[in-house]
Amino acid sequence: MPPPDDAPARVVPLSKPTFGEEEVQAIRAVLDSGWVAGQGPRGAELEERFACWCDGAHVVAVSSCTAALHLALLGAGITAGDEVLVADYTYPATGHAVRYTGAEPVFVDVRPDTGTIDVDAAAAAITPRTAGIIAVDALGQCADYDPLRALAERHGLFLVEDAACSVGATYRGRPAGTLADVACFSLHARKGITSGEGGLLVTHDSERAARARRLSCFGVESAHARQASIGLPIPMFEELGYNYKLSDLQAAIAIVQLDRLPTLLAERRYVAAVYAERFDDLEEVTVPVVGEERDHTWQTYVLTLAPGISREQVAQRLRARGVGVNIGTFASHLQPVYGPRPPCPVSADLFARHLAIPMHANLDEDDLDYVVTEVTAAVRAAAAAPA
Numbered sequence: 001m002p003p004p005d006d007a008p009a010r011v012v013p014l015s016k017p018t019f020g021e022e023e024v025q026a027i028r029a030v031l032d033s034g035w036v037a038g039q040g041p042r043g044a045e046l047e048e049r050f051a052c053w054c055d056g057a058h059v060v061a062v063s064s065c066t067a068a069l070h071l072a073l074l075g076a077g078i079t080a081g082d083e084v085l086v087a088d089y090t091y092p093a094t095g096h097a098v099r100y101t102g103a104e105p106v107f108v109d110v111r112p113d114t115g116t117i118d119v120d121a122a123a124a125a126i127t128p129r130t131a132g133i134i135a136v137d138a139l140g141q142c143a144d145y146d147p148l149r150a151l152a153e154r155h156g157l158f159l160v161e162d163a164a165c166s167v168g169a170t171y172r173g174r175p176a177g178t179l180a181d182v183a184c185f186s187l188h189a190r191k192g193i194t195s196g197e198g199g200l201l202v203t204h205d206s207e208r209a210a211r212a213r214r215l216s217c218f219g220v221e222s223a224h225a226r227q228a229s230i231g232l233p234i235p236m237f238e239e240l241g242y243n244y245k246l247s248d249l250q251a252a253i254a255i256v257q258l259d260r261l262p263t264l265l266a267e268r269r270y271v272a273a274v275y276a277e278r279f280d281d282l283e284e285v286t287v288p289v290v291g292e293e294r295d296h297t298w299q300t301y302v303l304t305l306a307p308g309i310s311r312e313q314v315a316q317r318l319r320a321r322g323v324g325v326n327i328g329t330f331a332s333h334l335q336p337v338y339g340p341r342p343p344c345p346v347s348a349d350l351f352a353r354h355l356a357i358p359m360h361a362n363l364d365e366d367d368l369d370y371v372v373t374e375v376t377a378a379v380r381a382a383a384a385a386p387a
Ligand SMILES: *Cc1c(COP(=O)(O)O)cnc(C)c1O
Pocket: 063, 064, 065, 066, 067, 090, 091, 093, 094, 136, 137, 162, 164, 165, 185, 186, 187, 188, 198, 199
């Protein structure tokens, strides 16, 4: 059957994970092994392998980045009555994790160029109740960790890196994951490497890592660890833990994805370079800024639409033409779940004007040509005929 007349010439998804025969074989090996639950041999291998990306830090594999954030805050003793400063421009998992502990997220505005937490605004938001700061590596680029660490040290605050989007990013030559007291990565399908769902908690503090591991397993040592001992060790449940384990099936996929990481990063960086060049002189959009001394992972690539251009109109046209688009991410302070909040005008502006366009490791030259042509036409049409 021929396609209908109005079918797009091409379909280019916003995001697409890269999987191959290697992942299939890795899953089969786990199915055959007899250990498919969490904290088994593949989980341990993933932790060891990821530690190599984080200067040998301790790594705990968990079920999501949100779980990792929750465990990071619990480990720091954050509790009801505390305030935690949170970079406003982020997926609301960050604010949610604070609320899980009973503490209050205090949303802090971001830099207009990088979308990462504004350190001066963070300093101004500190009160006697402030217990910690969660900086977010927005869309895959690191926040300003040197001034953030200095601020945290000065006030005795716990610093967390929400590194959900920044597997493979660097800041001043140091890798994401080593920049704060604890870093939390995501293995969700939209991120740079994925096992469908999953997360990694990273810290240089071995006690902190051990506690996070116990809390991810109901508060006790893993069954796999106990299985190895002689006799019948019976765990004692002394604190209220959670079930935040990553299954060995997911860990096995993530190990293969780690092998792919250098290639996936290079592909995304190539796409970003093509977009930066081809959109550079398109007046209606601004291409992303990479902050000084950092490597971006390009988990999401956003164009900032000029004021007055209807993003809705642009997005509708692009979707009809087969080009996957979305918002960048969220202004947390505008989400009703958190109740009324003071304004974060920069974050609100990025939330309103960012347009994410296709970014992944499976885009060929024809895809890129198509995206550039269609985005150019869509923003020009919207500029010429405002909604
Ligand atoms: C995706 C994302 C999260 C949540 O990650 P999950 O693994 O889905 O829990 C948290 N923070 C940021 C900045 C994200 O982009």
